[in-house]
Amino acid sequence: MLIVARKLSLAAAMTVVAVVVAPGAFAATPAAAKKPVSHASLWEDPALNVICGVENPALSKTKVLCQGPGVPRPPHSSPSEGDPGVVLSASGSPQLVLISQDSYLQGAVARNLGAGRTWRSRGVTCTTTAHAVSCKNAQKHGFKLRNHHYQAF
Numbered sequence: 001m002l003i004v005a006r007k008l009s010l011a012a013a014m015t016v017v018a019v020v021v022a023p024g025a026f027a028a029t030p031a032a033a034k035k036p037v038s039h040a041s042l043w044e045d046p047a048l049n050v051i052c053g054v055e056n057p058a059l060s061k062t063k064v065l066c067q068g069p070g071v072p073r074p075p076h077s078s079p080s081e082g083d084p085g086v087v088l089s090a091s092g093s094p095q096l097v098l099i100s101q102d103s104y105l106q107g108a109v110a111r112n113l114g115a116g117r118t119w120r121s122r123g124v125t126c127t128t129t130a131h132a133v134s135c136k137n138a139q140k141h142g143f144k145l146r147n148h149h150y151q152a153f
Helices: 004-023 029-032
Strands: 042-045 052-053 064-067 083-088 094-097 118-121 126-129 132-138 141-148 147-151
Touching: 004 141, 042 064, 052 118, 052 132, 064 094, 064 126, 083 132
Parallel strands: none
Antiparallel strands: 042 052, 052 064, 064 083, 083 094, 118 126, 126 132, 132 141, 141 147
């Protein structure tokens, strides 16, 4: 019985090790850089101070939300309410919004998406470089955050 328990403990330990190693989806290897990282609901590029992810379904089931240095406040918004962000869906142009702590999925933990990586969700594709984050939809509408500047296209 003790031998079976030890074998089970070893199998459990191997499973834990496999789970800890498996999330290498964010590793900066050349093969991984080409693969989209679409399973993360929230990601960040710490070097650029940008965070993006799916918007809370209570607000929208179709939009991706990003915030970072250089995103301007929406016109005519109160400077004492919310933080500036930008939303983009599978169609249409990006829109400036004010966000709160509840704007992203509750309990989501931001994963690191460093330079040279791609993320896809809700019809929006975001790519990162060493100096910028760009997000666009199939209609080629989107935005770029670069050197603390925001550019919609």
